[in-house]
Amino acid sequence: MFPTRRDFQAMAEHTRTGILIHEAASKNILWANPAACRMFGFTLEELRPLKAHHMSSQERQYRRALGVAWLQSAVVHGSSRRQWKYRTKAGVDFLTDATASHIQFQDGPVVMVEFRNISEEVEIQQELSWVSQSLQRIMTHTSAGILVLDDDNCIEDISPLAARLFDSTPDRLTGVHLEDLGRCDPALNSEQVVAKLASGHGSVKITQKITKADGSITWLAGELEDVVHDGIVSRVLAFRDVTERVELELRHEYQEANLQYLSRYNAMGDMAMILAHELGQPLAASSNYLSGLKARVAGGTLDREQLSYGLDMAERQLSRAAEIVASVKRYVRRIESTMSALDLNEVVDESLYFVRLRAAERGIRVDVHSAPEPLPVQGESVLIGQVIINLCFNAIDEIVLPNTEVKVLTVSTSRDGEWACVSVADRGRGMESAPENRLASGVFSAKQDGSGLGLILSEHIVERHGGDIRFLANEPRGTEVRLRLPITRASR
Missing domain, CATH: 1.10.287 (Helix Hairpins)
Known part of the structure; x- marks a missing residue:
């Protein structure tokens, strides 16, 4: 059984590829299959009288003269293929992949144009090309190094910047296991990393230590995550030199x-x-x-x-x-001791034991006024205690001077908003020329018989606990040293 002429006509009428039949000499349309009519939105009767400029895009590269030359090329050479942008009855342009073929019909030569709409394909291709080019530009110019790893954490692709951080080139690093270049923390095959990536939510912070050939060390830090695109999973690591x-x-x-x-x-x-x-x-x-x-x-x-x-x-x-x-x-x-929750009142009480010993032997009375409420702070009690002892010993050294008439050391605790405060006051010479913000600048000299801790060290300790030390004028005479530490959040 062989297909007849009617069979070939039936195939032409049912194919999804558009077919236009042009007279070889005049290039007039003789016939169009239903697929072509649907694409143009014209009936066959409406298509026949149309010329190339009526059914082609108005863009310069698709003007009538070029269309006629393309069809004539098929007449001369037997066939000619190119992309051609047609226009529908509604005035919408659509790009096609078209092939014109010279065929000898019984009634004379014709040019058959087979075409299919590739507008969507071109858009997708352009989008993919744009994404690929953008990714390449990002990998080339971003200040972060970009690596793409396979399932075994070997490098599939690496940006030039990332390669420079390893003192190498992308070609040399492709296929190298990332941890062969330096220890990662956490390890890439650790349960923490595997579980996080398997969950499909979020990324994992990775730190890598690189020891270079000259012995210098580079630290890298970044985010490792599995990125899903078009059904493909890529393991991407973006990191910076830290x-x-x-x-x-x-x-x-x-x-x-x-x-x-x-x-x-x-x-x-x-x-x-x-x-x-x-x-x-x-x-x-x-x-x-x-x-x-x-x-x-x-x-x-x-x-x-x-x-x-x-x-x-x-x-x-x-x-x-x-x-x-x-x-x-x-x-x-x-x-x-380590950082822990403390009551500043208790720290002061413990420290005053030693302060009272020194004060008693020098004939100095110690007056203590404690806050009625707890003063919860976070810190190391021994270090805070040492600061309090040091401030009290300094005040005692001032009080014992012959020209200090009032031999009393006053220590008080209080709460001032979000601060827990300790005040150490004396009635000594005062500090007429010492501004309160010059704690460790040499205004107050160290003493041979002091505690040895020193005001500079005291300042560092208090600053590390988030507080400060202020030197104020006492009334009617003398100096008040005020230590402040932040009240813990739970108490706030």
Whole structure:
């Protein structure tokens, strides 16, 4: 069974490809299949009298002369293919992929034009091309390095900037496992990373340490995520060079650790000094009582009442020494304390034990006025305590001067809005020329018999806790040092 002429006509009428039949000599339209009529929006009777300029785009590259030349090329060479933009009856242009073929019909030669609408295909192609070019421009010019990884975390594509961060080129890095270039934190195959990427939500922060050939270290930080596009999943890592920031953080951590060390070192020194100084008096007194008893025993003049009195007084002095040792031990045991929730009232009370010891031996009265409510702060009690002790010792050194008439040290705690405050006041010389914002600028000189902690160190400790220290004029005379720390959020 062979197809007949009618069969070929039926195929032409049912194909989705548009077909136009032009007379070879005049280029007039002789026939159009239903698909062509639907594309143009004309009936066959409306199409036949139309010329090329009636049914083609008005753009210059689709003018009538070029259309006629294209059809004539098919007459001369047998066929000719090109993109041609037609126009519908409604005036809408549509781009086609068209092929003109010279065919000899029974009644004479014709040119058959087969065409299909490719407007959507071209738009999609242009969009994909734009996306591809944009991505390439981003990868080339962005300040962030871009890597595309496969499922095994090997590099499939890498931007020039990213390659430079590794001191290499994109060609050399393609196919290299990312962690062969430097340790990643967290590891790319860790449960944390795998689970996060598998969830399909969000990205994972990755830090990578790169050791270069010259021994220098580069730190990279970025976001790793799985990007879905057109049903394809791509693992993309965008990162930046954060070496300066990391080095700054490391220096800051070192300074913090050094401050901790200095603070604790000075705290231990202070406690040793207090222990040696304060134990001297009760130990000497108990020794004197025991020596007196020993002398009376040798002289045969000791009676029962004197023995009881001497032993009682020696025991009392030794008990005082034991109390001092126990207090110092409790304080030193907290030297390695960490940040925790504190009541500033309690910190002041603990610190004043040592302040009272020094004040008592110098004939100074300590007046304490505590806030009626708790003052919750966040910090290290031993460091805050050391600042309070240092401020009080400095005030005592001022009060003991001969020209200070009022031998009273006043310590008070209070709440001022969002701040917990400690005030240390004296009636000494005051600071007529010292502005309150010049804490560590050399206005107040260090003393040989001070605590050794120093105002500069005190300022650093308080600033690290988010607070400040202010020097104010006391009324009617003297200096008030006010330490402020932020009230904890829970309390607020």
